[in-house]
Amino acid sequence: MNRKLVVSSSPHVRSIESTQSIMVDVLIALFPVALVSVFLFGYRALLLMAITVFTAMVTEAIWLRRRNIFGDGSAAVTGLLLAMVLPPTLPWWMALIGAVAAIIVGKQVYGGLGHNIFNPALVGRAILFVSWGSSMGGNIWPGPKLFQFGANLAAVTGATPLANQEEALAVTFSQLITGNVAGCLGETSALAIILGAFWLFSKKHIDWRIPVGYLGTVFVMGTFFGGGFYHGHLSTGLFHLLAGGVLLGALFMATDLVTSPVTTTGRLIFGIGCGVITMLVRLFGTFPEGVTFAILIMNALTPVIDNFTVPRAFGEVRRGA
Amino acid sequence: MAVSIATFKGGVHPEYFKELTASLAVTPVEPPKQVVIPMLQHIGAPCEPLVKPGDRVLVGEKIGESEAFVSAPVHATVSGEITAVAPHAHPSGQMIEAITIESDGEDSWEQPAAVEFDWEKLSPDEIRRRIREAGIVGLGGAAFPAHVKLAPPEDKPIDTVILNGAECEPYLTADHRLMLEQPQQIVTGLLIMLKILGAGRGIIGIEDNKADALRVMRQEIEGRPELKVASLRTCYPQGAEKMLIEVTAGRTVPAGGLPMDVGVVNHNVGTALAIARAVTEGRPLVERVVTVTGGGVARPANLLVRIGTRVGDLLELCGGMKEDTGKLIIGGPMMGLSQPHPDIPVVKGTSGITVLSDEEFELEEATACIKCAKCVDSCPVNLLPLFLAEAAEHGLIERAEKYRAADCIECGCCSYICPARRPLTQWIRLAKAEVLKRRRQR
Ligand code: SF4
Ligand code: SF4
Numbered sequence: 001m002n003r004k005l006v007v008s009s010s011p012h013v014r015s016i017e018s019t020q021s022i023m024v025d026v027l028i029a030l031f032p033v034a035l036v037s038v039f040l041f042g043y044r045a046l047l048l049m050a051i052t053v054f055t056a057m058v059t060e061a062i063w064l065r066r067r068n069i070f071g072d073g074s075a076a077v078t079g080l081l082l083a084m085v086l087p088p089t090l091p092w093w094m095a096l097i098g099a100v101a102a103i104i105v106g107k108q109v110y111g112g113l114g115h116n117i118f119n120p121a122l123v124g125r126a127i128l129f130v131s132w133g134s135s136m137g138g139n140i141w142p143g144p145k146l147f148q149f150g151a152n153l154a155a156v157t158g159a160t161p162l163a164n165q166e167e168a169l170a171v172t173f174s175q176l177i178t179g180n181v182a183g184c185l186g187e188t189s190a191l192a193i194i195l196g197a198f199w200l201f202s203k204k205h206i207d208w209r210i211p212v213g214y215l216g217t218v219f220v221m222g223t224f225f226g227g228g229f230y231h232g233h234l235s236t237g238l239f240h241l242l243a244g245g246v247l248l249g250a251l252f253m254a255t256d257l258v259t260s261p262v263t264t265t266g267r268l269i270f271g272i273g274c275g276v277i278t279m280l281v282r283l284f285g286t287f288p289e290g291v292t293f294a295i296l297i298m299n300a301l302t303p304v305i306d307n308f309t310v311p312r313a314f315g316e317v318r319r320g321a
Numbered sequence: 322m323a324v325s326i327a328t329f330k331g332g333v334h335p336e337y338f339k340e341l342t343a344s345l346a347v348t349p350v351e352p353p354k355q356v357v358i359p360m361l362q363h364i365g366a367p368c369e370p371l372v373k374p375g376d377r378v379l380v381g382e383k384i385g386e387s388e389a390f391v392s393a394p395v396h397a398t399v400s401g402e403i404t405a406v407a408p409h410a411h412p413s414g415q416m417i418e419a420i421t422i423e424s425d426g427e428d429s430w431e432q433p434a435a436v437e438f439d440w441e442k443l444s445p446d447e448i449r450r451r452i453r454e455a456g457i458v459g460l461g462g463a464a465f466p467a468h469v470k471l472a473p474p475e476d477k478p479i480d481t482v483i484l485n486g487a488e489c490e491p492y493l494t495a496d497h498r499l500m501l502e503q504p505q506q507i508v509t510g511l512l513i514m515l516k517i518l519g520a521g522r523g524i525i526g527i528e529d530n531k532a533d534a535l536r537v538m539r540q541e542i543e544g545r546p547e548l549k550v551a552s553l554r555t556c557y558p559q560g561a562e563k564m565l566i567e568v569t570a571g572r573t574v575p576a577g578g579l580p581m582d583v584g585v586v587n588h589n590v591g592t593a594l595a596i597a598r599a600v601t602e603g604r605p606l607v608e609r610v611v612t613v614t615g616g617g618v619a620r621p622a623n624l625l626v627r628i629g630t631r632v633g634d635l636l637e638l639c640g641g642m643k644e645d646t647g648k649l650i651i652g653g654p655m656m657g658l659s660q661p662h663p664d665i666p667v668v669k670g671t672s673g674i675t676v677l678s679d680e681e682f683e684l685e686e687a688t689a690c691i692k693c694a695k696c697v698d699s700c701p702v703n704l705l706p707l708f709l710a711e712a713a714e715h716g717l718i719e720r721a722e723k724y725r726a727a728d729c730i731e732c733g734c735c736s737y738i739c740p741a742r743r744p745l746t747q748w749i750r751l752a753k754a755e756v757l758k759r760r761r762q763r
Contacts, residue, residue, distance in 0.1 A: 011733030
């Protein structure tokens with residue numbers, strides 16, 4: 001028995017969870033959403049996902065001069081998340097540029113995973129949006145029209161000629177939930193998104209405060225200010241929840257670990273902030289959709305939120321000023 | 322198994338590995354040929370040796386003592402001849418003055434000085450004196466002198482005594498076995514404490530993974546309405562002082578405060594047992610139960626050993642360390658101290674010897690913090706370990722103080738859970754020590 005014993009500080013055992021295993025869990029969580037998008041949009045969806053994921057991984061590996069292209073898995077997550085917020089009609093080379101931008105501008109210039117301020121996938125999307133807005137929004141996206149509810153409900157339901165508004169709502173809801181509406185790859189099926197999020201909840205990778213704060217705010221604001229003569233009707237709030245990228249944003253984008261607050265109070269504030277900005281953009285803004293910008297703005301505020309919401313220590317009577 | 326809802330906020334669920342030793346009865350070990358008894362086995366002032374090389378001593382004879390109030394005397398644990406009084410490697414990592422005794426193999430004991438052994442007839446002061454004389458310290462690992470906790474100042478009335486039988490530290494089963502094997506003595510110890518403190522309520526907190534201990538202790542307290550056994554949810558660090566008091570008594574120890582600030586005194590179940598024996602038998606603390614466990618040891622066991630026994634000798638007794646042993650820990654894997662070699666003595670606070678094989682722990686490079694906040698959610702005292710550790714790493718002590726480094730209980734949850742394998746506890750511990758040092762200087 002002459003071998004060397006390791007001496008180090010306690011604790012001497014560690015949880016089996018690693019950065020990589022968390023990233024793999026996020027990929028698993030995105031699987032149902034990805035599957036539905038392939039089901040709805042066919043090979044184009046598959047192509048876009050393959051391009052963004054692969055490009056993101058290769059870009060990061062080259063930047064870090066790392067041989068293992070999967071690495072900690074975060075690049076794959078960024079790539080897949082980016083694909084989820086791209087319209088299926090987007091030219092493949094734009095997706096490629098988006099992925100490169102997401103990794104470099106969104107992450108590596110800050111010093112890599114953990115140091116970035118903004119959600120990389122949303123940075124990629126924002127850059128594409130600013131560069132080629134028409135390809136990014138386009139007619140395919142139902143987002144903008146949905147929110148001018150009372151004004152032109154007919155546009156929402158498209159070709160379906162429904163005389164009465166209640167029926168129109170009913171049809172549209174079921175489409176939104178199962179995913180049978182046009183939209184970005186991952187923004188279509190509420191059911192798939194929620195299923196994936198459940199996985200992350202069960203693994204405790206995400207906390208309820210951000211999604212609940214976000215979705216709750218959207219629902220409340222949507223209900224009261226959400227649309228034309230339907231003011232105050234709960235279904236208006238629900239519509240705002242299910243349409244566009246809110247659900248994907250609230251469950252997969254706003255909950256990004258690196259770019260959201262770490263304090264419990266901070267997470268709630270962050271979620272509510274995202275909701276408020278999203279609704280302000282929807283109601284008054286000129287952009288068709290506010291999710292991306294809402295989250296990016298709140299990302300920028302995250303350090304400030306963390307700083308102002310330092311929790312009281314156990315047994316601390318009042319905040320030591 | 323009864324599901325208990327009682328738990329605290331935060332914490333982690335490490336694998337417990339208690340099955341290695343939980344069903345093994347405590348086995349007494351023959352007194353060793355040689356013991357090394359450090360003069361410092363407690364929190365407080367070290368003892369001065371009362372003997373010199375060449376002196377002969379009996380088991381239970383006092384060989385080290387200090388004038389200071391916060392201190393505890395030490396006793397000879399074998400009979401024989403003193404062969405050395407010199408610094409010796411200590412589980413704390415320091416060299417500490419220690420007395421070496423070569424056993425004469427007789428195991429002759431000193432006769433107890435006391436005459437009255439019915440504790441109900443003794444005055445609180447006499448009981449406290451006996452506890453101090455017996456050298457009893459917190460046996461859960463903290464090793465704070467027991468008589469000090471049992472002598473609170475006048476303005477801090479105590480109404481509740483809590484016994485810690487949570488044993489939330491993975492691998493260790495010493496307290497579990499004591500509760501199964503000597504419940505009566507533990508309860509006597511608790512009753513003695515209630516008496517000297519004038520407290521009206523005693524609670525024994527046990528994690529619900531020890532259903533048999535819960536049952537046995539419940540039987541034992543039957544017919545005593547002032548006592549209660551609380552079933553606690555299995556979650557590390559359920560047995561941490563502040564957590565235990567919050568969960569069992571529903572009282573929050575103020576930050577920077579002590580349990581007595583909320584009318585509570587808490588002790589480990591093993592300490593209660595030692596107190597019972599000191600008071601009712603006049604027996605000083607010369608032995609304790611140690612769990613020898615882990616994948617690196619051939620035959621894990623719960624052993625009753627004389628204090629001062631070489632850790633290496635105990636390991637030999639358990640079949641020796643295996644080839645693939647990577648770590649030797651005094652205590653358990655969450656809070657224990659890893660050792661460079663086994664040539665150290667068992668001291669009063671040694672609750673376990675955990676030998677981890679290479680497979681049972683990993684040495685991984687820390688990577689960048691991904692701000693997953695798992696450390697935040699796991700911290701039982703509500704700190705922000707990621708920012709605290711960052712401040713500590715950069716030597717920003719004031720910043721660490723602002724983030725309340727001083728409140729850290731060094732439980733290790735944050736490091737345990739961190740997916741980026743950041744040594745958070747290690748950094749925070751350093752910052753805490755520095756913050757406390759600066760506070761003392763102010
Ligand atoms: S657990 Fe580790 S990676 Fe997660 S926030 Fe804390 S320090 Fe950062
Ligand atoms: S900061 Fe201290 S008290 Fe909090 S989890 Fe880490 S070691 Fe435990």
